[in-house]
Amino acid sequence: MEGICMRLSELEAVVESLLFISGEAVSLTAIAQTIEMDKATAKAIIHTLADKYENESRGIRIVEINGAYQMCTAAECFEYIRNMYKSPNRQGLTQALLETLAIVAYKQPITRAQIEEIRGVSAEHAVSKLVEKKLVCEVGRMESPGKPIMFGTTNEFLRYFGFKNIAELPELEEASKMEEDESNSIKE
Amino acid sequence: MEGICMRLSELEAVVESLLFISGEAVSLTAIAQTIEMDKATAKAIIHTLADKYENESRGIRIVEINGAYQMCTAAECFEYIRNMYKSPNRQGLTQALLETLAIVAYKQPITRAQIEEIRGVSAEHAVSKLVEKKLVCEVGRMESPGKPIMFGTTNEFLRYFGFKNIAELPELEEASKMEEDESNSIKE
Amino acid sequence: MEKITIRLDAFEGPLDLLYHLIEKNEIDIYDIPMARLTDQYLEYLDAAEDRDMDDMSEFLVMAATLLEIKSKLLLPKPKNEEEEGPDPREELVLKLLEYKKIKEVTEEWRQREEDAALVLYKEADQAVKQLKGKESQTLEDFLQGLSMEDLYLAFRQVMHRKETKVDHVRSSFKTVPRDLFTVQEKMEYIRDMLILQPKTTFLSIFRKNSGKMEKVVTFLALLELIKRKEVQIVQKMTFGEITISRYDGRDLHEII
Numbered sequence: 001m002e003g004i005c006m007r008l009s010e011l012e013a014v015v016e017s018l019l020f021i022s023g024e025a026v027s028l029t030a031i032a033q034t035i036e037m038d039k040a041t042a043k044a045i046i047h048t049l050a051d052k053y054e055n056e057s058r059g060i061r062i063v064e065i066n067g068a069y070q071m072c073t074a075a076e077c078f079e080y081i082r083n084m085y086k087s088p089n090r091q092g093l094t095q096a097l098l099e100t101l102a103i104v105a106y107k108q109p110i111t112r113a114q115i116e117e118i119r120g121v122s123a124e125h126a127v128s129k130l131v132e133k134k135l136v137c138e139v140g141r142m143e144s145p146g147k148p149i150m151f152g153t154t155n156e157f158l159r160y161f162g163f164k165n166i167a168e169l170p171e172l173e174e175a176s177k178m179e180e181d182e183s184n185s186i187k188e
Numbered sequence: 189m190e191g192i193c194m195r196l197s198e199l200e201a202v203v204e205s206l207l208f209i210s211g212e213a214v215s216l217t218a219i220a221q222t223i224e225m226d227k228a229t230a231k232a233i234i235h236t237l238a239d240k241y242e243n244e245s246r247g248i249r250i251v252e253i254n255g256a257y258q259m260c261t262a263a264e265c266f267e268y269i270r271n272m273y274k275s276p277n278r279q280g281l282t283q284a285l286l287e288t289l290a291i292v293a294y295k296q297p298i299t300r301a302q303i304e305e306i307r308g309v310s311a312e313h314a315v316s317k318l319v320e321k322k323l324v325c326e327v328g329r330m331e332s333p334g335k336p337i338m339f340g341t342t343n344e345f346l347r348y349f350g351f352k353n354i355a356e357l358p359e360l361e362e363a364s365k366m367e368e369d370e371s372n373s374i375k376e
Numbered sequence: 377m378e379k380i381t382i383r384l385d386a387f388e389g390p391l392d393l394l395y396h397l398i399e400k401n402e403i404d405i406y407d408i409p410m411a412r413l414t415d416q417y418l419e420y421l422d423a424a425e426d427r428d429m430d431d432m433s434e435f436l437v438m439a440a441t442l443l444e445i446k447s448k449l450l451l452p453k454p455k456n457e458e459e460e461g462p463d464p465r466e467e468l469v470l471k472l473l474e475y476k477k478i479k480e481v482t483e484e485w486r487q488r489e490e491d492a493a494l495v496l497y498k499e500a501d502q503a504v505k506q507l508k509g510k511e512s513q514t515l516e517d518f519l520q521g522l523s524m525e526d527l528y529l530a531f532r533q534v535m536h537r538k539e540t541k542v543d544h545v546r547s548s549f550k551t552v553p554r555d556l557f558t559v560q561e562k563m564e565y566i567r568d569m570l571i572l573q574p575k576t577t578f579l580s581i582f583r584k585n586s587g588k589m590e591k592v593v594t595f596l597a598l599l600e601l602i603k604r605k606e607v608q609i610v611q612k613m614t615f616g617e618i619t620i621s622r623y624d625g626r627d628l629h630e631i632i
Binding site for chain 3: 208209213249251252253254258260261262263264267270281286287289290291294306307308321322323344348349351
Binding site: 009010012013014015016017018020021030033034035057058059060071073074076077080081083084 | 197198200201202203204205206208209218221222223245246247248259261262264265268269271272
């Protein structure tokens with residue numbers, strides 16, 4: 001019994017060092033392989049560690065991004081870090097970029113023409129800006145004349161807003177129901 | 189009293205986040221300034237944190253380098269990290285590769301089937317690995333059904349061993365003689 | 377109408393402007409008074425200061441759409457149809473609803489954006505870049521000091537095995553195994569370790585469960601690194617812990 005406990009806490013240390021040293025999110029698969037454990041065990045170890053950080057109000061945290069894990073600083077320490085690096089506040093996205101990004105996030109994969117259809121304005125600038133910021137990327141081509149490029153969101157997008165994955169996006173207001181109500185009311 | 193304790197552990201978290209995000213050694217002066225404490229207090233906080241890592245056998249450590257502090261991985265975890273980042277193709281020469289290379293060197297030109305005949309196991313992986321490493325290459329086709337590819341050693345191979353050409357390799361007769369000697373010695 | 381100054385670039389586009397008008401006038405989106413909305417929309421366009429044609433075109437297209445819907449509503453309905461045809465406003469309403477949903481969710485996202493900005497991610501450590509950077513392997517690295525004699529021995533061994541049909545696995549125990557550990561390889565190991573831990577202890581360079589041979593080779597590698605002035609070792613007192621760090625260009629007497 002003690003042997004197993006020892007082993008688990010050793011593996012926890014290994015996971016900690018892996019997440020610490022990596023500058024990007026490390027996939028559960030890679031972690032499991034490295035510690036030579038199945039994914040469920042690896043996941044349990046990561047979560048134990050993450051909970052520990054949280055409960056002890058440590059200066060570091062572990063976040064999940066699309067089935068991968070990344071170590072980051074605790075939000076409470078932000079002011080101090082900013083003071084040390086004298087870094088300016090992050091500029092938020094403009095409304096145009098934010099709207100375009102939201103459309104891509106909810107409707108992906110989506111073409112530029114489809115985005116323009118929803119926003120009612122050209123999306124050329126916004127899409128290329130979002131691609132440049134690595135919040136959006138090409139995910140394929142549509143099987144239609146001209147084979148237009150389809151866009152989707154990136155992991156950087158998830159990180160930027162603190163989402164775990166696309167499924168976690170806040171739901172849009174019930175669209176179908178409202179549309180029904182609406183068509184009824186129009187027909188009345 | 190409790191207030192001070194709270195404050196101290198908060199600062200400990202800040203120091204932790206600072207050392208984590210920096211990725212390099214941070215001077216005691218910079219840390220003290222950032223947490224708005226005198227150097228002695230800052231040092232005490234850093235050491236408390238460092239001791240905690242050590243005592244709890246964590247995956248991360250804090251080392252002092254010329255009056256600056258750096259967060260790094262624990263030595264115990266090194267093997268795992270190295271394994272994760274060193275891709276398997278960095279592996280050195282395995283026994284299978286060594287034997288296959290030796291056979292090609294002394295029996296060239298030789299087909300894969302002939303190598304397999306000698307070693308008694310499939311040579312597919314070994315041959316393609318050696319071709320990839322540019323130690324072995326195709327040198328022609330055998331005039332027999334199926335015209336199998338024949339392999340030989342490369343100029344890189346000769347260059348590595350400091351030979352000008354294949355003729356300089358130790359003679360085959362000598363080889364078979366030595367084999368006899370060897371089998372004698374084993375029988376003894 | 378009161379005199380107002382309007383900048384079209386304050387709006388994200390025609391839909392945004394329409395949305396603004398609807399909110400401002402508390403119009404029921406499901407029953408839009410087309411005449412009123414169209415008039416107001418056109419007034420905004422008239423009053424706009426920044427009437428750059430490029431920016432205007434999208435607004436003008438919408439104006440045309442609004443006028444079209446308005447005129448369709450004015451047309452008398454065909455007599456023989458008892459049921460009403462589709463409401464000419466329907467498409468516009470659907471678009472506005474769709475736009476509204478996006479607009480509303482972005483408000484929530486603003487907060488998330490701010491909160492998430494407080495969390496910082498480290499860029500890939502220099503250490504990891506160095507570890508990864510050494511990916512491409514030279515032939516020398518790959519062959520790990522293999523000599524012609526090694527190759528010859530391997531050949532002899534394999535030919536012998538074939539003739540005597542000795543079991544492949546067991547026979548390899550009989551022969552002298554090529555050193556699994558080379559000084560070169562171990563030097564690389566220690567270098568890698570010092571990338572991750574700029575300062576480490578003497579004991580930690582030896583792998584857990586390493587055999588005598590591996591320990592000796594590791595030690596030789598360390599001596600070689602010291603000789604090449606790649607690392608420095610410090611022992612503060614007799615029998616004290618020995619620390620190993622990368623050579624920083626200072627000679628030993630300067631440190632002590």
